[in-house]
Amino acid sequence: KMNCCGLLTAQKEPVPLKSVEVELEVRDHVATVVSTLNYENKEDKPLEAVFVFPLPGDAAVCHFSATIGQTQIVAEVKEKQEAHEEYDDALSSGQQAFLLEESEQSPDIFSLSVGSLPPGESASIRLEYVTELAVQADDGLRFCLPAVLNPRYQPQGASVQVTSVPASLVPYSLSFSARVSSPRPVSKVESNCSLDPLQYLNPEQTQTTLAAGHKFDRDVELLIYYKDAHQPIAVVEAGQASAKPGTLMGDPVVMLSLYPEFPQAVMSSVASCGEFVFLLDRSGSMDSPMDHSKRQESRIGSARDTLLLLLKSLPMGCYFNIYSFGSRFQHIFPKSVEYSQKTMEESLKKVEEMGADLGGTEILEPLKHIYSQSCIPNQPRQLFVFTDGEVENTKEVISLVKKNSGSHRCFSFGIGEGASSALINGLAKEGGGHAQFITGTDRMQPKVMQSLRFALQPAVVDISVTWDLPKGVSVTVLSPPITALFQGQRSLIYAQLTGESSKAAESCVMVKYSLAGHPSQNQLHFSLKPAEDTGLTVHRLAARTLIRSLEMEEREQRGEQDKGVKKKVVECSVQSGVSSVFTAFIAVNKGDSEAVQGPLVRRNYPPYITMYLFFLYRLMMLSAGNAQVAVPKQTPRDPLLQLVSLQKASGCWVLDSALAAALGKTCEEVENTKPSAVSDLWATILALIWLHGFKVDAQDEWQLLAMKAVSWLRAQNASCVTECVEAGNALLGCNVQKDVMGL
Numbered sequence: 001k002m003n004c005c006g007l008l009t010a011q012k013e014p015v016p017l018k019s020v021e022v023e024l025e026v027r028d029h030v031a032t033v034v035s036t037l038n039y040e041n042k043e044d045k046p047l048e049a050v051f052v053f054p055l056p057g058d059a060a061v062c063h064f065s066a067t068i069g070q071t072q073i074v075a076e077v078k079e080k081q082e083a084h085e086e087y088d089d090a091l092s093s094g095q096q097a098f099l100l101e102e103s104e105q106s107p108d109i110f111s112l113s114v115g116s117l118p119p120g121e122s123a124s125i126r127l128e129y130v131t132e133l134a135v136q137a138d139d140g141l142r143f144c145l146p147a148v149l150n151p152r153y154q155p156q157g158a159s160v161q162v163t164s165v166p167a168s169l170v171p172y173s174l175s176f177s178a179r180v181s182s183p184r185p186v187s188k189v190e191s192n193c194s195l196d197p198l199q200y201l202n203p204e205q206t207q208t209t210l211a212a213g214h215k216f217d218r219d220v221e222l223l224i225y226y227k228d229a230h231q232p233i234a235v236v237e238a239g240q241a242s243a244k245p246g247t248l249m250g251d252p253v254v255m256l257s258l259y260p261e262f263p264q265a266v267m268s269s270v271a272s273c274g275e276f277v278f279l280l281d282r283s284g285s286m287d288s289p290m291d292h293s294k295r296q297e298s299r300i301g302s303a304r305d306t307l308l309l310l311l312k313s314l315p316m317g318c319y320f321n322i323y324s325f326g327s328r329f330q331h332i333f334p335k336s337v338e339y340s341q342k343t344m345e346e347s348l349k350k351v352e353e354m355g356a357d358l359g360g361t362e363i364l365e366p367l368k369h370i371y372s373q374s375c376i377p378n379q380p381r382q383l384f385v386f387t388d389g390e391v392e393n394t395k396e397v398i399s400l401v402k403k404n405s406g407s408h409r410c411f412s413f414g415i416g417e418g419a420s421s422a423l424i425n426g427l428a429k430e431g432g433g434h435a436q437f438i439t440g441t442d443r444m445q446p447k448v449m450q451s452l453r454f455a456l457q458p459a460v461v462d463i464s465v466t467w468d469l470p471k472g473v474s475v476t477v478l479s480p481p482i483t484a485l486f487q488g489q490r491s492l493i494y495a496q497l498t499g500e501s502s503k504a505a506e507s508c509v510m511v512k513y514s515l516a517g518h519p520s521q522n523q524l525h526f527s528l529k530p531a532e533d534t535g536l537t538v539h540r541l542a543a544r545t546l547i548r549s550l551e552m553e554e555r556e557q558r559g560e561q562d563k564g565v566k567k568k569v570v571e572c573s574v575q576s577g578v579s580s581v582f583t584a585f586i587a588v589n590k591g592d593s594e595a596v597q598g599p600l601v602r603r604n605y606p607p608y609i610t611m612y613l614f615f616l617y618r619l620m621m622l623s624a625g626n627a628q629v630a631v632p633k634q635t636p637r638d639p640l641l642q643l644v645s646l647q648k649a650s651g652c653w654v655l656d657s658a659l660a661a662a663l664g665k666t667c668e669e670v671e672n673t674k675p676s677a678v679s680d681l682w683a684t685i686l687a688l689i690w691l692h693g694f695k696v697d698a699q700d701e702w703q704l705l706a707m708k709a710v711s712w713l714r715a716q717n718a719s720c721v722t723e724c725v726e727a728g729n730a731l732l733g734c735n736v737q738k739d740v741m742g743l
Contacts, residue, residue, distance in 0.1 A: 018122075022145060024178040026224060028233065029133050029141050029257065029490070030537055033059075037125045041117040048091065048115045054146040056131045057108035057394075057422025060544035060578045062536075063128035064585040066098045066114075068121065075100065075587035077574050083584035090588040091115045098125065101584035106394035107548070108422035110579075130537050130544075133224070134425070134435070135490050140190070140223035142437065145176065146417070176210040176220060184226040192221045192439070219417045221439060230259040234509070234526030236497070237538035248478075248496055248543060249575055252530060255538045256493040256509055258522060260485045266458060266516045272315040274455065275336050275379040277370055278307060280324045280354065281363075281387035281415075287356035288388070290416060290438070299415045300356040302444045303386050305641055307351045309445055310384070312647050313452060313704035314339050319379050322347055326358020329366035335373055341649040348645070361391050364400065371404045381408035382455040384448075385427055389419030397423065399555055402430035405483060409433045409459070411451040415444065432484035446700040453704065458516035460485040465493065466512065470505035470528070474498050478546045485513060494542035501528060543576035551581055639664075640695050640702065643687060647705060651712035653687045655679040663690055663732065673731045675723045681716055684709050685724045686732065688741050693734030710742045 021036040041047040055061065064075040075098065078086070083099060090097035096116045103109040117123055133141035179201075180186055186206045189198055194211035201207060210220065235255045243250035286300040297305075307322065314320060319336040320343075323329055332350050337343045363385075375381055391397065401410055410431020414424035415438050428435035434454050436447040463482045467475045476496040485491060493509070510523040547569055554565040566582055573580040637645075643662040646653055653659055660670045663686060674682045688709055691702050713721065725738050 020174045022174065022176045024143060024145075024176070024222070026133065026141075026143065026178065026180045026182075027534065027537070028182045028184070028226075028235075029135075030130060030255075030541065031133055031143055032128065032130050032537060033145075035127045037112075037127070038122065039114060039117065039125070040122045041119055044119050046119065047117045048113065050111060050113050052109060052111045054108055054420075055110055055129060056144070057106070057420065057425055058544065058548070059108075059129040059131040060540045061100070061102075061110070061127065061129045061585070062540045062576075062578050063126070064098070064100045064587065065126045066096075066587050066589075067124040067126070068096060068117075068589060071589060073098070073587040073589050075585035077577055077579065077583050078586055079570050079574075080582055080584045083586040086586050086588060087113065087115065096123075096589040098587040099584055100127070100579070102579055102581050104581060105392045105396075106420060106422050107581070108394075108420055130540050132492060132541065134437075135229075136223065136436075138225075139229040140225050143178075143222040143224070144421070144437075144439075145220040174210070177207065178209070178222060179205065179207040180224055181205045182226055184228050184231065187225045187227050189225070190223040192219070219439065230261070232256070232258050232522070232524045234524055235534065235538055236526065236528055236530050237534050237536070238530035240536060240539070243575070246498060247575065248546070248572065249536070249539055252497045252528070253478075253539050253542045254495050254497060254526070255541065256495075256524060256526075258491045258493070258511055258524065259489070260460075260487065260491070260511065260513075260522050262457075262487050262515055262520070263518070266518065272317045273379050274315075274318045275376050275381045276310075276314060276318060276320040276455070277336065277381065277383045278310065278320070278322045279363075279366060279370070279383065279385045280307070280322065281326075281361060282324045282354060282356055282358040283326045283361040283388075284356055284359065285361075285388050286415070288416060290442075290444075298356070299388060300354065302438075303415065304351055304354060305638070306386075306444045306448050308348065308641060308645060309449060309701055309705070310452060311344055311347060311351075312644050313449065313708065314344075314649075315456070315708065316340075316650060319376055320347075322351065323366045323370065324354060324358065325361070325363060325366045327360040327362055328358060329362070329369065330358070331366075331369075336376065339649060344649045361387070363387065363391055364393060364397055367397065367400055371400070371407070375407050380459060383408050383410045383431065383433075384451070384455075385410065385412045386415060387413070387419070387423070388416045389414045389421075389423045391420070391423060394420060394423045394426065395551075395555060398426035398430050399552065401427055402552065403556075405430055405432055409455065409484065411455060412436070413438060413444070413448060413451075434484075434486055434489065443701075446698070449701050449704065454486050454489075456704070457487065460513045460515050462512075462514040464512050466510045467495075468508040468510070469497070470501040470507065472499045473501045473505075473507075473528070478542045480545075480549050482511070485511075494538070494545050496542070497528070540576060540578050543572055543578045547572055547578060547580045640691075640698055643690065644702065644705060647687070647709070651684075651705070651708035651710075652680045653683040653709075655683040659683055659687070663687075665731065669731065673727050675727045676720045678716070678718055678720065681713065681718050681720070682724055682728075684713055685721070686728045689725070689728040689732055689734050689736045692736040692741055693729075693732060707742070713743060 018038045018040050023034045025032045066073050080101060087097045087099045094116065098115065099113040101111055114123060133143055136142050180189065181204050183204060189206065189208060195208045196211050198206055198208050237253050239250045239252050245251060280303055282300065287298050289298055290302055316339060318339050320339055321336040322332045332347050370383065408431065410427050411433040412424045412427040412435045417439050419437060424435045424437065434451050436451060438444045438447055463485060469475060476498065478494040478496060479492065482491050505528050506525055507528055508523055508525045510521055512521045550565055550569045554569065557565060569580050569582050573583040579585060639662065646659055646662060648654065655670065657667050660667045688706060691706055695702065721743055722738060729735055
């Protein structure tokens with residue numbers, strides 16, 4: 001069934017939300033976000049409004065308050081059932097009440113109930129959360145203020161609620177400011193929206209604001225780049241003076257950011273084995289453009305191009321399969337097959353025909369099918385998931401990946417704005433892989449190829465963390481064990497420090513692991529002296545980490561009699577003031593004002609599209625029965641992809657008219673300048689010269705398939721390579737040296 005409550009807005013009903021103000025403070029890689037939502041009831045009856053909005057999936061919501069007139073009410077965290085009862089009691093007795101809670105299905109969706117707002121009355125709601133910023137492929141730290149809560153597809157049997165809104169209909173304003181402070185200098189700040197010029201307040205502080213006239217037609221994305229981005233750091237935060245020593249909030253907590261650096265010799269070796277399973281979303285929403293400029297390629301089109309690059313870059317000797325899903329799922333082969341020219345060609349033919357034509361977004365069933373297949377001995381399974389992240393059963397999906405984490409690594413890609421950060425980050429975190437987000441004008445290919453390079457690197461195994469602390473201090477690690485380490489990627493550890501010692505005492509943490517059979521270690525020395533003015537940020541992030549781990553544990557035990565884990569979650573949530581799935585923030589105005597008179601009108605405002613931006617809805621074009629078949633549009637092919645599409649599975653190119661055309665030459669020109677009778681060798685060297693000469697800026701995308709070509713050339717052991725390189729440079733007007741190509 002369709003929940004059509006939001007259609008009220010189509011009848012020009014007044015929307016009580018007037019404006020939103022967002023203040024972002026970034027300290028190193030931790031963001032504190034304060035959002036103020038200003039409401040006004042313009043109706044002639046008391047109003048109850050319900051807004052649904054997205055937050056980052058790993059955010060710790062730690063403050064919620066409401067100001068009505070001169071009265072400020074600060075919400076408390078209570079067990080969810082108790083909070084609901086208190087809210088209902090307040091409304092039935094005519095009191096104003098506010099309730100904020102997290103969705104049962106997905107940790108990145110919150111709903112806010114504003115209850116019993118009298119006619120003509122205004123209310124201002126303040127919401128604060130802290131979150132860690134994710135490290136991007138280019139070392140930038142990404143902050144995203146979602147502009148869309150995309151339609152979330154619910155599995156059959158559930159109601160489908162949908163959203164998405166034309167910017168012209170946004171009835172309220174947004175102001176956004178950001179302040180960045182770090183002991184490391186900020187080298188640059190980039191955004192997909194216009195920013196006012198950066199102001200450098202002092203060597204450690206920078207601030208900026210969103211330029212006037214921002215249209216709410218996209219997420220507000222901020223990328224922050226520091227110099228010395230890979231420096232490991234430790235932040236010790238003092239406990240709360242009012243909390244009992246020995247408890248999470250009463251003791252100091254340390255946050256460690258580790259960036260493992262692996263030996264270059266190991267990093268340059270690429271595995272020649274593995275089972276690569278690609279899982280592609282083909283739901284109707286994948287037909288949307290990559291960003292809001294309609295000229296852009298569709299998400300499914302970009303995914304098809306990416307699969308071409310991936311398939312050409314796989315090593316000989318590996319196994320692979322491609323699944324695609326919507327309301328149902330399909331696979332190219334009944335089970336993974338060995339990579340060869342024949343299987344590669346068969347797959348590419350099928351990929352070319354893939355459209356966004358499979359209905360809704362049922363990701364659970366194909367995952368179950370993949371995990372039901374036996375693993376191939378000596379071929380580690382690597383799963384690549386491409387989705388625009390619009391599912392409602394996020395927690396169930398992530399639990400399944402975690403259950404199977406011992407047998408594979410999962411690399412996830414969130415495509416387009418509104419991709420659920422909880423789903424994309426959760427898949428990678430529980431699957432021991434790496435997550436990437438592809439938004440706006442980002443090209444999907446470089447990010448995906450970086451993840452393929454991670455997948456081809458030797459897996460890090462036997463990871464252990466050991467602590468060397470002063471006498472009298474003990475440690476309780478609050479983070480789940482580290483299951484994956486990647487070159488240059490951050491690993492975070494939160495730990496509670498109990499006991500007394502000199503604040504100046506030196507401590508040390510050591511991460512040991514084995515990489516390609518070599519035991520390695522990284523260590524970080526730190527002082528127990530607490531940082532100044534971090535407030536309780538680190539404690540709240542630590543509490544959030546512990547809460548998420550316990551929630552996962554509770555989910556796995558569901559149905560068993562022991563309610564102990566749920567009780568621990570509620571205790572931790574109430575003590576730390578950080579929301580969880582079993583608790584809610586409740587605020588009731590118990591002031592002296594008389595009860596609000598009159599029948600209460602309920603307004604379910606559609607998923608308050610964006611944490612803050614807009615709304616009204618489009619119905620889901622996607623339900624499986626009436627999905628439109630999307631026919632891939634024929635557009636002129638990118639010259640790089642044209643050349644790549646001609647490469648053979650073994651790594652070589654063949655001398656023919658298609659190759660000549662891709663190089664921008666005639667058959668005669670290519671044939672007549674050939675130095676010797678070895679056609680495939682000449683063709684492969686020409687392709688490599690063209691890549692290095694004309695597409696060096698896209699090297700991230702073709703590096704692996706070029707390495708494969710070089711391996712093929714070396715195996716030919718031909719004596720005429722130098723002659724071919726010189727003739728190829730002359731033909732293509734380049735000056736690419738042999739050693740640059742790795743020959």
